[in-house]
Amino acid sequence: MRSARLGGLVAALLASTIAARADNATLTIATVNNGDMIVMQKLSPQFEKETGIKLNWVVLEENVLRQRLTTDIATKGGQFDVMTIGAYEAPIWAKQGWLLPLDDLGDGYDYKDLIPQVKEATTVDGKMYAAPFYAESSFTYYRKDLFDKAGITMPEKPTYAQIAEYADKVSDKKNGIYGICLRGKPGWGENMAFLSTAVNAFGGEWFNMKWEPQLTTQPWKSAIDWYLDVMKKDGPPGPTANGFNENQALFANGKCGMWIDATSGAGRIYDPKQSQVADKTAFTASPVTDKDPKASGWFWSWNLAVPASTKQGDAAKKFIAWATSKTYVGLVGKSEGWVAAPPGTRLSTYSNADYQKAAPFAATVLKAIETTDPKHPTVDPVPYTGVQFVAIPEFQAIGTNVGQDISAALAGQDSAEAALKKGQSTTERTMKQAGYPK
Incomplete structure (x- = not known):
């Protein structure tokens, strides 16, 4: 009995010592x-x-x-x-x-x-x-006042083609309003977060079932061509410096007609203390294509x-x-x-x-998160999980390298075709060194 009491005392003393250490x-x-x-x-x-x-x-x-x-x-x-x-x-x-x-x-x-x-x-x-x-997840923010002025009605699931058309109609560069703001800053979690979902929507994937890189396939070309065209025509200047935070600030300050990005940004956009367009903003799903008619948001x-x-x-x-x-x-x-x-x-x-x-966006955000499926991110079967990333250790370097190549194309230093060929080559080399397929 004495021994049990002593043991309990020691345990209590030890617990209090650990707690004191944690508190200091x-x-x-x-x-x-x-x-x-x-x-x-x-x-x-x-x-x-x-x-x-x-x-x-x-x-x-x-x-x-x-x-x-x-x-x-x-x-x-x-x-x-x-x-x-x-x-x-x-x-x-x-x-x-x-x-x-x-x-x-x-x-x-x-x-x-x-x-x-x-x-x-x-x-x-x-x-x-x-x-x-x-x-x-991600969705499309848009300025309902600019859409009303242009006589446009945003559909529940806009297509990429419609987004490009709308960007042109609401763009007013003379008055500092750009039709669309998208991530241009290079990085696997920056420009490639958006672009990976665009590639998914256009019917593409990072790798086929044999772990062979797919960056020179038609879906990649279509997605990157769309991105470069709309950004060069209706995007803000200096886009390669703009990631999530920079585009959020541009939209909040009334500089963007549309912004396709993280649903987590909605809190700031709808807060009148932080946003000049809190009462002018509406939202809808991420864009789709005929290849993938599901909403192509990320997780x-x-x-x-x-x-x-x-x-x-x-x-x-x-x-x-x-x-x-x-x-x-x-x-x-x-x-x-x-x-x-x-x-x-x-x-x-x-x-x-x-x-x-x-938060008028609450139900939409919850639904987007609950319905995004990282286990089935693409139109065709793939050997990986992850919507806007590939859940393998090598992807961090791969995504960042490809992001830099595409950012260079956005800056006018390279063509889309050349950027994707470079990305394909470096990705093939990285995957071979890592021993894929495993």
């Missing part, structure tokens, strides 16, 4: 410079006050963040305690043993409230390795993960449990307005009457 920790958090993460940083002093844990923030542009995190985690550098990673990295890094599992975030976390498709994207062998912070999530190299796993998990909780969503709603609440992760957000009232 300083965490280094690496995140992307998107609006939702900026809000997280802004509200984090409340977490510090509640827990005694100090936070050191490293906020980076998307391409730079990916490079830094990939290098650090692959070399076990240990620079970061919490990482913001995507639906692409989470399962790949988990299988490498680079991430700590997050199935122990506490009784109040409510895992069942997470949207199933979003949780599944960060789950390997039944364990969640990254907690969803926000998730998205993505930004998630918080703990690298296995950290020495402060308990404190890191405590922060993640706070930042991805229902309580945090409510905190954002109250402090920033419900339209700014992190989208796409929790069912309770979409059943919340305050959010539904503030």
Whole structure:
């Protein structure tokens, strides 16, 4: 009996020591410079006050963040305690043993409230390795005032041909309004996020069932020709510098007639404190073609993960449990307005009457996320999963190289045909070196 009591006392002492260590920790958090993460940083002093844990923030542009995190985690550098990673990295890094599992975030976390498709994207062998912070599909934003002025009615599922026609009709470059804004900044998660979905819609794919690259096939040519034509004719100047954040700012400032991009941008576009066109914007599905009449939106999530190299796993998990909780969503709603609440992760957000009232896009976004199918992303069968990316480790380099080639064509430094031939060649070489087919 005495021995059992002593054991219980030692266990309690050990638990309190670990808790004290966690509460005195300083965490280094690496995140992307998107609006939702900026809000997280802004509200984090409340977490510090509640827990005694100090936070050191490293906020980076998307391409730079990916490079830094990939290098650090692959070399076990240990620079970061919490990482913001995507639906692409989470399962790949988990299988490498680079991430700590997050199935122990506490009784109040409510895992069942997470949207199933979003949780599944960060789950390997039944364990969640990254907690969803926000998730998205993509859709078409458009200026209803400009469409009314031009006598155009946007259909529920516009085609790529219609989008090009509408861009020309609403473009008013003399007054600083461009018919369409699309990502031009090179990167597998920047311009290639949009372009991969366009290729899917035109009936193409990155690889056939033999893992042979398909960049010189007709669907790729059609998709890239469409993109270059519409951007050069009706897009903004300097498009190769524009990624998600830059195009979001252009649209919010009334410079774009249309913008095809992440549904997560809707919170800012519909917030009158951040957008000049909050009352002038409407939305519809991502464009389609006759080849693929389904809405060709993507699926993505930004998630918080703990690298296995950290020495402060308990404190890191405590922060993640706070930042991805229902309580945090409510905190954002109250402090920033419900339209700014992190989208796409929790069912309770979409059943919340305050959010539904503030976010007219809520039901459309939820439907887009729930109906996008990363397991069947293309018209023809493919050996990979992922809608706007290919879920293999080699894709990060492949997508970025191809993105740079197409960005060069957008800048007028190369033709579409030459860009795709270069992309085909480098992709073939990378896949051969990686030993595909496996």
